[in-house]
Amino acid sequence: MERRTEGNPISPLFELSQVSCQFGSLTALTAISLQIYPGERVALVGPSGAGKSTLLSLLNGSLVPSQGQVRIMGHNLAQMPLFKRRQVQRQIGTVYQQHHLISHLAVVHNVNAGHLGRWPLWKAVWSLVWPLQVEVATRALAQVGIADKLYARTDRLSGGQQQRVALARVLVQDPVAMLADEPIASVDPERSREVMDLLKHLCETTDKTLVVSLHDVNFALSHCDRLIGLRAGTLLFDCPVAEASDRLFQDLYALPTATS
């Protein structure tokens, strides 16, 4: 569906047309078509194995579909040479449940890893000796509330602080969209709220699109404006949060019956 602002069409940031993903004999996604527009906060919800992480991998270009077409900022990555594909991928930041930080390095180095796609090798190596762009890293850490941890060893931080370092790394990358794959899985309710508040705040204040996979539908309802429900690799619903109903979630999470 085309969107317009003041009469001008807006291009989708992500566009999937009849996308299917196959892993061997397993079909992880089947004929998914959707668009995500700049500034949206989209929650991907659905039971385990529904295809949420697979969809996120398509959106950041780390996976290409078996069938159909994925366009990221208008580009079909499957048809682009590697270096051009990387340029598009740098526009998309992803935070994972496992933060993928290098634990024995100081925080500043992990944050600076957000520059790696743009920096030449010599600069990346030099920065490990003499950290570069410290002020950018400090600003990103301030945005996530841990500016004082710049030179702390990463593995001396709490799990929540490490998650903030991972977010700061994405901020220095300065992507147009942030993808988050179950950022609050296996954390306590208080920290879940903190992380979700932070993600929402960062996307609002830095004008970024957010696509987040969540098991907790309450956070999807309170922190996002659109819900995409996946079940067994198919799109069950795609609606504004205001239109979500208990019935939708019952259908989404219903256990399969012996005959279904």
Ligand SMILES: Nc1ncnc2c1ncn2[C@@H]1O[C@H](COP(=O)(O)OP(=O)(O)OP(=O)(O)O)[C@@H](O)[C@H]1O
């Ligand atoms: N690299 C892979 N190789 C083989 N199968 C895979 C791969 N990645 C995902 N799958 C399978 O695809 C299906 C969808 O997985 P996916 O991780 O996208 O689901 P999910 O909704 O994110 O699940 P969860 O909520 O448990 O993380 C699952 O059956 C999974 O086992």
